[in-house]
Amino acid sequence: MGRRVRLAVIVRGLYGKDKSLSKHTVSLVSLGCPKNLVDAEVMLGHLPADRYEIVTDESQAEIIIVNTCAFIREAKEESVETILEVADNKLNGRCRLLVVSGCMPQRYQVELAEDLPEVDLFLGTADAPRLVELLDASLQGVVPEHAIGLPDYLYDHATPRVTSSPYYSAYVKIAEGCSNHCSYCVIPSIRGTLRSRSMASVVAEVKRLVDEGVKEINLIAQDVTAYGADRDDGAALVPLLRELVQIEGLTWLRLLYAYPDGISEELLELMAAEEKICNYLDLPIQHIDDSMLTAMNRRVDEAGIRRLLEQIREHMPEATLRTSLIVGFPGETDDQFRKLLAFVEEGHFERLGVFRYSREEGTAAATLDSQVPERTKQARYRRLMKAQSRISYRKNRALVGRVEPVLVEGYSDETDLLLAGRAVCQAPDVDGQVYITAGLANVGDIVSLKITDSSEYDLIGEIVEV
Numbered sequence: 001m002g003r004r005v006r007l008a009v010i011v012r013g014l015y016g017k018d019k020s021l022s023k024h025t026v027s028l029v030s031l032g033c034p035k036n037l038v039d040a041e042v043m044l045g046h047l048p049a050d051r052y053e054i055v056t057d058e059s060q061a062e063i064i065i066v067n068t069c070a071f072i073r074e075a076k077e078e079s080v081e082t083i084l085e086v087a088d089n090k091l092n093g094r095c096r097l098l099v100v101s102g103c104m105p106q107r108y109q110v111e112l113a114e115d116l117p118e119v120d121l122f123l124g125t126a127d128a129p130r131l132v133e134l135l136d137a138s139l140q141g142v143v144p145e146h147a148i149g150l151p152d153y154l155y156d157h158a159t160p161r162v163t164s165s166p167y168y169s170a171y172v173k174i175a176e177g178c179s180n181h182c183s184y185c186v187i188p189s190i191r192g193t194l195r196s197r198s199m200a201s202v203v204a205e206v207k208r209l210v211d212e213g214v215k216e217i218n219l220i221a222q223d224v225t226a227y228g229a230d231r232d233d234g235a236a237l238v239p240l241l242r243e244l245v246q247i248e249g250l251t252w253l254r255l256l257y258a259y260p261d262g263i264s265e266e267l268l269e270l271m272a273a274e275e276k277i278c279n280y281l282d283l284p285i286q287h288i289d290d291s292m293l294t295a296m297n298r299r300v301d302e303a304g305i306r307r308l309l310e311q312i313r314e315h316m317p318e319a320t321l322r323t324s325l326i327v328g329f330p331g332e333t334d335d336q337f338r339k340l341l342a343f344v345e346e347g348h349f350e351r352l353g354v355f356r357y358s359r360e361e362g363t364a365a366a367t368l369d370s371q372v373p374e375r376t377k378q379a380r381y382r383r384l385m386k387a388q389s390r391i392s393y394r395k396n397r398a399l400v401g402r403v404e405p406v407l408v409e410g411y412s413d414e415t416d417l418l419l420a421g422r423a424v425c426q427a428p429d430v431d432g433q434v435y436i437t438a439g440l441a442n443v444g445d446i447v448s449l450k451i452t453d454s455s456e457y458d459l460i461g462e463i464v465e466v
Contacts, residue, residue: 023050023051023052023053024051024052024053024062024063024135024139025052025053025054025055025060025061025062025063025094026044026047026052026053026054026055026061026062026063026064026065027054027055027056027057027058027060027061027063027064027065028040028043028044028054028064028065028066028067029058029064029065029066029067029082029086030067031066031067031068031069031075031078031079031082031102032067032068032069032071032075032102032103033069034171034218034220034256034428034429035171035173035220035221035222036067036069036102036103037164037165037171038155038161038171038172038173038220039067039101039102039125039128040065040067040101040102040164041161041162041163041164042128042155042159042160042161043065043067043101043123043128043131044161044162044164045159045160045161045162046128046129046131046132046160047131047132048132051132054162058086058089058093058095059089059092059093059094060093060094061089061093061094061095062094062095062096062097063095063096063097063099063135064086064089064095064097064098064099065099065100065101066079066082066083066086066098066099066100066101067101067102068082068083068100068101068102068103068104068105069102069103069104070102070103070104070106070107070108070186070190071103071185071186071187072355072358072360073358073359073360074358076104079104080116083098083100083116083118083119084116084118086098087118087119090118096139097120097121097135097138097139098118098119098120098121099119099120099121099122099123099135099138100112100116100119100121100122100123101122101123101124101127102123102124102125103125103190103191105122105123105124105148106124106125106126106148106151106190107186107189107190109122109124109148120138120143121134121135121138121143122148123148124148124149124151125151125153125190125191126149126150126151126152126153126192127148127149127153128153128155129153130149150192151177151190151191151192152192152195153176154175154176154195154197155173155197156197156198156201156205157200157201157202157204157205157208158201163209165428166409166443166444167212167213167214167444168213168214168215168216168407168409168443168444169214169215169216169217169218169407169428170209170214170216170217170218171218171220172202172205172206172209172217172218172219172220173197173220173221174196174197174202174219174220174221174224174227174240175194175195175196175197175221175222175223175224175226175227176191176192176194176195176221176222177191177192177193177194177195177222178191178193178194178222178223178226179193179194179226179229179230180222180223180226180259180297180299181297182286182296182297182298183295183296183297183363183364183365183368184296184326184329184357184358184360184363184364184365185360185363186360186362186363187222189362191222193230194222194223194226194229194230195230196226196227196228196229196230196231196235198231198233198235199228199233199234199235199239199240199243202240202244203240203243203244203247206244206247206250207247210247210248210249210250211249213444214250215249215250215251215252215407215444215446216251216252216253216254216407216428217244217250217252217253217254218254218256218427218428219253219254219255219256220256220257221257222257223257223258223259223262224237224255224256224257224258224262225237225258225259225261225262225263225264225267226259226262227240228240237255237262237267238264238266238267238270241253241267241270241274241277242270244276245274245276245277250276251276251446252276252278252407252424252446253274253276253277253278254277254278254280254427255271255277255278255280255281255282256282256427257282257284258281258282258283259283259284260283260284260285260300260304260305260308261299261300261304263281263283263308263311263312265311268311268312268315268316269315271315271316271319272315272316278320278424279316279318279319279320279424280319280320280321280322280424280425280427281312281319281320281321281322282322282323282351282427283308283321283322283323284323284324285298285300285305285323285324285325286298286324286325286326287325287326287329287336287340288302288305288339288340288343289302289332289336289339289340290302291331291336292329292331292332292336292340295329295330295331295365295368296326296329296365297364309321309348320350320351320424320425320426321348321349321350321351322349322350322351322352322353322427322430322431323348323349323351323352323353324352324353324354324355325340325344325352325353325354325355325384326354326355326356326357327340327354327355327356327357327377327380327381327384328356328357328372328374328376328377328380328381329357329365329372330357330359330365330368330369330370330371330372331368331369331370331372332357332372332380337380340384341383341384341387344384344387344388344391345387345391347391347394347395349388349391350391350392350395350425351392351430351431352384352388352391352392353430354381354384354385354388356374356377356378356380356381357372357377359371389456392456392457393454393455393456396454396455396456396457396458396459397454399451399454399459400451400452400453400454401450401451402450402451403448403449403450403451403464403466404423404424404425404434404448404449404451404459404461405423405424405446405447405448405449406421406422406423406434406436406446406447406448406449406461407421407422407423407444407445407446408420408421408436408441408442408443408444408445408446408447409421409422409433409443410443412433412435414435418435418436418437419435419436419439419441420433420434420435420436421433421434421436421447421449422434423449423459431457432455432457432458432459433458433459434449434451434458434459434460434461435458435459435460435461436449436461436462436463437452437460437461437462438462438463439462439463439464440463441463447463448463448464448465448466449461449462449463449464450462450463450464
């Protein structure tokens with residue numbers, strides 16, 4: 001599961017200084033996880049620069065695209081709220097065309113067309129290559145009746161893409177779709193089954209990004225450990241990583257969304273041995289009770305999870321581990337929740353996200369009996385997060401006095417008197433920051449920082465010479 005956050009796409013200097021009135025101005029808002037953000041960047045990349053100009057002010061845009069998430073109820077609610085908010089520009093701004101793309105239209109095309117008459121065009125998760133064709137038709141008043149295609153698209157290194165991340169960091173999606181079929185998850189129906197890019201394609205994209213100044217590459221997929229399982233050309237995660245670490249200029253290589261059953265001894269040995277691969281793993285376990293894991297259609301039981309955690313610590317004692325958990329899954333008893341709480345309190349994870357179970361139509365779990373009341377889900381959510389906050393604080397305090405490499409990202413959001421950045425143990429968008437109280441550096445520099453203080457989620461330190 002990815003973090004759900006509204007991301008306004010910011011583009012710097014990609015379309016030159018030509019402000020020709022013949023160009024259509026386009027603004028895009030992407031909601032959801034980094035995988036969705038990459039989709040948004042690919043969509044923008046398909047817009048020819050001689051006909052479309054990307055703007056960040058929605059009130060100045062003739063075309064506004066909202067790229068939506070529909071993974072759980074809260075994400076759907078945020079998507080609808082954002083669409084209605086943006087729709088005001090059709091009355092009070094220059095907007096001629098409101099486009100809704102991504103997961104929600106892929107899942108609810110008919111319902112959205114009825115409920116959101118403000119929207120002029122709906123696009124699915126695989127419609128980026130048709131974007132210009134569909135925009136042209138819509139601007140001429142001809143809206144395709146069935147615009148949404150099957151979820152079978154997969155971008156590659158040759159696909160045009162407008163990167164909106166800071167110049168020193170980028171996400172690279174190595175696969176699309178998922179074949180795990182967890183009982184609570186709608187991803188296979190929205191995104192299709194697993195489709196992996198070729199190793200050559202991934203390597204080519206990473207090389208290009210590094211040549212452009214990127215220092216940190218974050219490899220993403222619904223399940224990075226499943227990469228290559230659908231191909232017969234030898235593609236797999238470990239061989240891919242062995243090629244990527246050879247790229248000169250690449251400093252940090254991070255793996256996100258690694259399912260527990262795909263983390264092999266070979267992968268752990270490589271991560272421990274290769275300095276460029278961050279000792280950081282985001283491995284969603286969802287629960288620790290065996291009956292809950294079975295009902296969720298997860299393939300690793302409690303014994304397997306505990307064995308994996310031991311293996312990770314054997315190879316990388318100081319690895320940063322992030323996980324996600326679900327509370328209130330159908331049939332979850334008080335005893336099963338207490339078991340999960342006790343497991344969390346053992347302190348295995350530096351980072352932890354908790355989701356309240358969302359009953360999603362079309363999933364196997366939606367038909368299960370013993371649905372848990374919302375109030376119970378909320379109470380369990382608060383207890384887990386409170387327990388983890390104590391663990392996070394303790395683990396951050398243990399870093400005080402150490403010197404860590406930190407990627408400088410600019411001034412702090414709190415004050416322009418402090419620089420801020422991220423340590424290796426902090427992934428972009430989902431983890432905390434490091435606040436730099438002494439020393440000078442440029443944005444994009446990786447500096448040595450002595451940790452002097454900490455909070456539950458953030459670190460504080462001073463740049464030092466080593």
